[in-house]
Amino acid sequence: MEVKKIGNDYHIPVLYYETLDNLVLNPDGIYIDCTLGGGSHSEGILERLSDKGLLISIDQDINAIEYSKKRLEKYGKKWKVFNGNFENIDMIAYMAGIDKVDGILMDIGVSSKQLDDPERGFSYRYNTKLDMRMDVNQKISAYELINNYSEENLIKILFEYGEERHAKKIAKLICEKRKEKSIETTFELVELIKRAYPERASKHPAKKTFQAIRIEVNRELEVLDIAMEKASKLLKIGGRLAIITFHSLEDRMVKNKFKDLSTACKCPEGLPICICGGVEKFKLVTKKPIIPVDDEINNNNRSHSSKLRLIERV
DSSP: OOOOOOOOSSOOOSSHHHHHHHHOOOTTSEEEESOOTTSHHHHHHHHHSOTTOEEEEEESOHHHHHHHHHHHGGGGGGEEEEESOGGGHHHHHHHTTOSOEEEEEEEOSOOHHHHHOGGGOOOTTSOOBSOOOSSTTSSOOHHHHHHHSOHHHHHHHHHHHHOOTTHHHHHHHHHHHHHHSOOOBHHHHHHHHHHHOOSOOSSOTTHHHHHHHHHHHTTHHHHHHHHHHHHHHHEEEEEEEEEEESSHHHHHHHHHHHHHHTOOOOOOTTOSSOOSOOOOOEEESOSSOBOOOHHHHHHOGGGTTOEEEEEEEO
16 A cells, blocks of 8 residues: 655655544544644544534643644534543543543653754753653653662663663663763763663664653653543543554553453353353454554654554444
8 A cells, every 4th residue: 555645744644544534434533642643633534524523632741742733623513622641631621521532542651753853952962951751741761760779770661671781880870970960961871871881782782771661751651551541431332542663662551451341251261150240341342452554654664663553443
């Protein structure tokens, strides 16, 4: 399948058609896009909805909302937007006057605009102040994390969230350096990380560390866990939850959560018969994740690690 040019200068959406084709099954339905970003997935949903349909979009980045408003306000009453974290999806649905929905989309990751904006401090490619906050109003940034977290805590974050095998050395170098002066910029941090890498790395040495810090600053895995549980309770019969992930930690969480939701019997292993009386409430739409086709990867390198999983309320 040849992938048409989609997206905008804010963000190029991944698995665009695969997501819409598997999620938007009722043109008169109610849908939630938990991560508005540049608005491409939201607009794709809106284009498939009738005048009876409704899309609620959420984003904690006010810059994303202001950008997307210019494109999506033309959809009028079919579209509502809320500034907030999607871990509060239940409260946002309540404020929108919604009880149950036909579909929910979570596109877990950083937008191209955030990555490419030097001022946001997400990227190791620009020399700027350490930040990495998706919500610029929150108190804890990468600067506070790097300069205040204990060495043990830094090791834990880098190892668990970045799967960084040089976590101990990087944490030690950070703690030694900040005794002399605060670590203020991305390049200062990158230089420390490079010192921890004795060999020539196939990927940028800072890639895993920056991922780990970003996840911790924005509580990404905690938010995802909370949001999945709340989203599953908002779905109508036949409603679907679609989640796009970009690294193994997120995908493993989604895979395990979907497996748990779609398992009727919750009895301990080894019992000859079911005694919990569990009833099937969900079914897997994707036993294996949907991944991008070659054309998409060639047109958008950031899509190469993306995976789409879906579950349906029954």
